[in-house]
Amino acid sequence: MNETDLCERIKDKLEQQGIDISMSDIKDLYINTLSSIEEVLKDEQSVDVSNFGSFWRKDGESSSLTFFKPAEALVEKINSR
């Protein structure tokens, strides 16, 4: 699944909940979430999403790498099925 599929799914679910939003807006929302996550990571902080996991970043001399640690709830869900 790629980001377009993700955005379509999110849009469908929002419409199911009565929120009509255009695809461009969803794309903007998607971009803004990623950019905000990146801003937090650049500030040498971690982003913790409840029941999902945490992101953090390590900067090297020429590049930086983002790490992810899944939450226990997520791992349990994955292993339960």
Added chain:
Amino acid sequence: MDKHKDQKKLVKVITQSMGLPQTTVELFIELFFSEIEESLVNEESINLEGLGIFRTIKSGNAKKVLFLASKKGNKQEAVKSKDSFIGKDTIKTEDKTIPRPASISTVKTNDVSERKSIPLSDININKTVEKSKPISKEEERKTVNLIENQAEQKNTVETDTKAILNNKIVVDSKIIDKSINDKIDDSNSTKITQPSDLLIQEKKDNNLSESNIEVKKPERVPEKKQQKTHPVVKKEQKKTSGFLPIIIAIFLILAIAGVGYLFFYQTSQNNSGLGASNNINDVKFEQLVVEDSLNYSYMIIPNKDVSILEVSKKYYGNEVFWPYIYISNENSMNNSIIATGNSIIKIPRLSFDLASYNNGSFINAAKTFGEEIAKSKDIKF
């Protein structure tokens, strides 16, 4: 850091930038991560450009989440990508430039035709989102396989570590048993059944040192032994070699001192005049006819300067009797014991016989007489 705060922080930032209601943003974020979660649960991989790839992998009996972050290049590129991501219309909120949102319609419309559905081809996401190197499927498969293999290895290692530790402890226990049984009485000996007991006992027993527990020691003892022999030999060699220069230096000093002594002795004799005629045999004496034979036994003329001590020794057999020669030749002596060459020396006839020249009493008398003359005339020998 509180988890909920971070999520709320994201919501706040996005609502401020987008201008959308907070509920929609919260819903979006929840759905965003829930969709990722569903895809992971369904063992699907999800590729998000700008963030990375999420995927589930099997490690033994359990499943794990794999996250492959999208590589980000140099920081300069990151800055450029941010600029490209920003676009023309930007809003500065809290020093964050975020693109201006397009028109938003939250009103429900039953008429489908009014809904503007923008085709995906028109949506330029890649320009706005930071460009990251897309990962091909082949590379993805390779990395996944590698990670799965590593995970399997880790699991096997994890399962085996306990066994290894137990084995290690068992091996160590054999060595420790010997040391312990030597020290602890049989009545008080505790049966070591489990490795944990060993560890506890090790901590209790203060006599045990780490050296007792270690099994292997480096095999460097013979080298050390060999080294021990060498320094001893070297020390002996050093000792002998250390004394040689000292000995040589002492010899040189003694030699120089001897040469100097001889030099100064000779110079002093030359100054005193004795050196010139030290060897009386070198001096030739011309005997004259003695007119006053009652008072003088000889009248001689030496060809060189000569000491009257030597003359006394020649004619009296002892140099002690030089005062008598001095007194009889006082006018020509000039307050010295050296008689000049080619001058007449009168050898007086002494009152006692020649046989008694070596008599101790006469010698002592002559000595005192010589000392008195030397003092009175200030004669220097």
